[in-house]
Amino acid sequence: MWHLRSASQRQQTPLRLQQQSLQFLLQMAEQTAFGRHYKFAQIRAALDPIRAYQEQLPIVDYEQMYAHWWHRLLEDEANVVWPGKIRYFAQSSGTSGSPSKKIPVSKAMLGAMKRSTKFMFAHSTQWELGPNFYGRDFLIMGSSTTLRKQGQHWLGDISGINATQMPSWFRGFYKPGAKIIKLPNWEERVSAIAEQAHKWDLSVIAGIPSWVQMMLERVLQVQKADQIIDIWPNLKIYVSGGIAFSPYRQRFKELIGGNVHTLDTYNTSEGSLACQTRIDDEVMPLELILNNGIFFEFIPFNADNFSPMGQLLPQAKALHIGEVREGKEYALLLSTCSGAWRYLLGDTVRILNKQRAEIRLTGRIKHFVSICGEHLSVDNMNEALARCEAELGLQFGEFHLQAVKVGNHFEHHWFLGQTAPLAGLSEELLAQKVDQYLGALNDDYKTEREDNLLKKVKLRLLPNALFWEWWGQQKRLDGQSKFPRVLTAKQFADWKQFLDAKGY
Incomplete structure (x- = not known):
């Protein structure tokens, strides 16, 4: 030994x-x-x-x-x-x-x-x-x-x-x-x-x-x-x-x-x-x-x-x-x-x-998100959206999210790009679907949701062009950089300020 x-x-x-x-x-x-x-x-x-x-x-x-x-x-x-x-x-x-x-x-x-x-x-x-x-x-x-x-x-x-x-x-x-x-x-x-x-x-x-x-x-x-x-x-x-x-x-x-x-x-x-x-x-x-x-x-x-x-x-x-x-x-x-x-x-x-x-x-x-132990990877995010697309017959554009603390609990705030209006689909229903698939893909995420430390998904649908307009303002439209799926605190603050200025 x-x-x-x-x-x-x-x-x-x-x-x-x-x-x-x-x-x-x-x-x-x-x-x-x-x-x-x-x-x-x-x-x-x-x-x-x-x-x-x-x-x-x-x-x-x-x-x-x-x-x-x-x-x-x-x-x-x-x-x-x-x-x-x-x-x-x-x-x-x-x-x-x-x-x-x-x-x-x-x-x-x-x-x-x-x-x-x-x-x-x-x-x-x-x-x-x-x-x-x-x-x-x-x-x-x-x-x-x-x-x-x-x-x-x-x-x-x-x-x-x-x-x-x-x-x-x-x-x-x-x-x-x-x-x-x-x-x-x-x-x-x-x-x-x-x-x-x-x-x-x-x-x-x-x-x-x-x-x-x-x-x-x-x-x-x-x-x-x-x-x-x-x-x-x-x-x-x-x-x-x-x-x-x-x-x-x-x-x-x-x-x-x-x-x-x-x-x-x-x-x-x-x-x-x-x-x-x-x-x-x-x-x-x-x-x-x-x-x-x-x-x-x-x-x-x-x-x-x-x-x-x-x-x-x-x-x-x-x-x-x-x-x-x-x-x-x-x-x-x-x-x-x-x-x-x-x-x-x-x-x-x-x-x-x-x-x-x-x-x-x-x-x-x-990349991954783990604000309270959910260990949510970009692969999990991509797969959840892919399953939503398959089930609902939709196609999404860019997306990113930010994990935030709200009181004694935590939330994932999703921003999802739409290349065309998604008729008849509410943000609430889509958030439920994303949440459901993430729980099926990731046991840690499921546990945090069941224990109520992680609250339900908050999701906003936005024109896909907004994502790239904001990325351009970050001086990152250089043909090399990858669009961020998980935002840093600074990026999230910049993103919210951008959305406010655009009226969203």
Whole structure:
């Protein structure tokens, strides 16, 4: 087995740790169907195993990995991509194909995820949190732990899967507790948390910022308090993840009060990749966990390797951790102890500190919207509109959208171009159709809508010429730039000002 390096055990370089991780993965999977197919034994014996590995195996995405290998796991076949049978599958929304990915989660990966949490909190002695930090409750805001049975397998959100594996010693500290976390509806869970909040003595809160913010606001309302620190005076750490924290930073300060630090994490359905190991509330650097069952590769995120639409080009080349450069942006490839091999995750990161293996998550290789965890990709948007066109016999022009916060909830505001008047079609009906298809395409979007954190779609039909007139005013009619599907805050302000001036 591998051992996590602690702050005092960094004698080995990031590259050496990754060489050891790859060798371990290859050795473990050598006798699987995948390992025999790609001759893992020969790769392990090569003078340069990393180079041999990269030359022998293709880069794949989810659809390719599932179609060729992972589907066999759900047919209860053993020793396919990782030793033994895999019983758990994390469901995660895909960008194309089926509405939800099914990511294998092996026993080895479950252990690795537990170790990643220990890795982060092993550094807590350096954070100067004081003696009151230890031995108190942890509030973890995640999905319901209710999993779905499919044959001999269990499917659900990765946070729900991990919750079922919680060690017995931790259950006494874990909040909101098994009864509340099993409630399937978000509104019910957050109401129950708000009612019980005064009974707990928290030192840590963990969860996606949008969901945690909503919970904190409800707690203050129910408990009739001014700040969270009045209810939980020993709260010291908020563990963020899932989406960027920066848009929520100021509101969190107002809600919580006191001296509470934010630590970021980088957890995916494919594995726990990185976490923040030192206090830095502004930069929030993520340290890659380099010897915990994952081998990382980095594809420079540029025109040499990706098309303008984010498609991987045939000539794309990947680098190992020893070859990356600080300040540069890369798309991540993963090889894991759950049987992902040279798997294109879809995320992009920037290298902040090569020696410490610190990164910042910068986005996706394709545009997307995730104001509250809905992870809505441009592919989802295009497909939803295509299905509307097919059903209604219509043809739309350009479109874009902006995600906005309205009170305690969020909305997607769509602007859809019409090349000719759409007789007999109301904006309300079209918005319902778009909303319906997005829910069918994207499980995360469906969940946010069902839990009412994301309100119904707001949609406006506009002459298609308006889109290009505005784009021309942005000095972007140059034959090269792509019309934006997701507007930045500045673009949205400019767009609204333009529409006002045009009388729309």
